[in-house]
Amino acid sequence: MPDAIHIDDLAEPRLTERQRAAIAGAPPVRFDVEAVLAAARAGTGLDDFGADDFRQRLGLWLASFDADADLTDLGRATVFGECVRYASTRLRLEDLLRRHSEIGQIAIDRPIMVAGLPRSGTTHLVNILAADPRLRSTPLWETMEPIPAPEDQGTPDPRYVRTxxxxxxxxxxxxxxxxxxxxxxxxxxxxxxxxxxxxxSYLPEWLSRPTAWRDHYLTADQTPHYAYAKRMMQALTWLKGPRRWVVKSPPHMENLPALIAVHPSAIVPITHRDPVAVLQSAITMIAYGDRIRRKRQDLPALAAWWIDRIEALLRRCVRDRDAIPAAQSIDILFHEYMADQKATVARVYAMAGLEMTPEAEARIDAFLAANPRNKHGRVVYDLIGDFGIDIGALRERFGFYYDRFPVARERVTGERT
Structure with a gap:
């Protein structure tokens, strides 16, 4: 892999044979609530989904996907499959909770819940913290299938193998x-x-342009859904310890009141980065994936969608930042974090009341050594050339955020000094 990676075909992708085959091989799907639920029942052998209120939201997901006319058959099959996966997990969770009512009594005490913009180092930070064996986390293989099926036995876990x-x-x-x-x-x-x-959540927005869902999500109280995720954390704790958690998600940044209402003892580190740098990274990544998900590439429209979304997210963060008690949260500036990652980790440990044991430090050092920045190469981004963005106007638009958090402004390709 070259050190500098230039993706010069975002607007008019040059598809590989493998990409063409993936698109051509996708099965047709029908965006219907009962079709999703029937597939989940058939795959799990279960039929109790718990409270029925989710059906309206699932229906809105599906209607939003169906209204996205630019999805390829592969794009449609992908989002349909995600709906079936989530419905299957819901069935398995309800089955587990029915058989083990004690799960509901498990305390989720002082979880470390990292918030921050996409592409602002949240993934790297949570992986550093999760190297400490005293903390429970959500590895990718487990988030894909959180509740094991009865046949998921053995080492390695079959869910890991499938993922x-x-x-x-x-x-x-x-x-x-x-x-x-x-x-x-x-x-x-x-x-x-x-x-x-x-x-x-905002999960559908990473795979589609689900306008109706986005509009609903931004006007709906997310507290019940944080409570649902807490039930999942209780179940995962019951399945396998330890009991103290470290997690992360960008939408926590726009849902701070809901987060702290459900987890009043949470420790909340919030990473902050120049939103211009965040956007150039995020929309380039989405555009690259869209070559197999979408029939045509409209890069200015993609940029407009995510500029709007990141602005909405940051305005809510600025508005609600003080919802988290000062003793339970710290703001982490990306440029300071990248300059001294271990110092940042030490700040989080101190706020969380965690001792930096020799074992924890050794594991953290090993993770940092094995995962340097740009490990797989450095992508060269071009907001101006690829997406037609007026960088000066974009920075003015995010002035409210620069005023609240002193992030370093990262110069982007073609930007005038």
Missing amino acids: AAMWGAFEETLPLMPAMHEMAPEHVHEDIELQGPDFS
């Missing part, structure tokens, strides 16, 4: 993706996945 195979095939189809966001089965993934079976 490794699935994401291995995905990265063979999109080989530049690891340079932007590696999906290693053992690395910690976003705990927002635990809200997926309740059919909430």
Whole structure:
């Protein structure tokens, strides 16, 4: 893999044979609530989904996907499959809770819940912290299938094997993706996945342009869905300790009141980065994946979508930042974090009341050594050339955020000094 990676075909992708085959081989799907639920029942042998309120949200997901006319058959099959996966997990969770009512009594005490913009170092930070064996986390393989089926026995866990195979095939189809966001089965993934079976969160926005869902999500109280994810955390704690958690998700940044209402003892580190740098990274990654998900590439429209979304997220963060008690939260500036990662970790440990044991430090050092920045190559981004963005106007738009948090402004390709 070259050190500098230039993706010069975002607007007019030059598809590989593997990519063409993946698109051509996708089965047709019908975006219907009962079709999703029937597939989940058939795959699990279960039929109790618990409270029925999720059906309305699932229906809105599906209607939003169906309204996205630019999805390829592969894009449609992908989002349909995600809905079936979440519905299957919901069935398995309800079955486990019915058989073990004691799960509901498990305390989730002082979880470390990392918030921050996408592409602002949250994934790296949570993986550093999760190297400490005293902390429970959500590795990718477990978030894909949180509740094991009865037949999921043995070492390695069959869920790990399935995840490794699935994401291995995905990265063979999109080989530049690891340079932007590696999906290693053992690395910690976003705990927002635990809200997926309740059919909430901004998850659909990463796979489609689900306008109706986005508009609903931004006006709905997310507290019940954080409570649902807490039930999932209780179940996962019951299945396997330890009891103290470390998790991360960007949407925590726009849902701070809901987060602290459900987890009043949470420790909340919030990473902050220049939103211009965040956007150039995030939308380039999405555009690269869209070559197999979408029939045509409209890069300015993609940029407009995510500029709007990141602005909404940051305005809510600025508005609600003080919802988290000062003794339970710290703001982490990306440039300071990258300059001294261990000092940042020490700050989090101090706030969380965790002693830095020799074992924890050794594991953290090993993770840092094995996962340097740009491990899989450095992607060269071009917001101006690829997406037609007026950088000066974009910075003015985010002035409210620069005023609140002193992030270093990162110069982007073609920007005038």
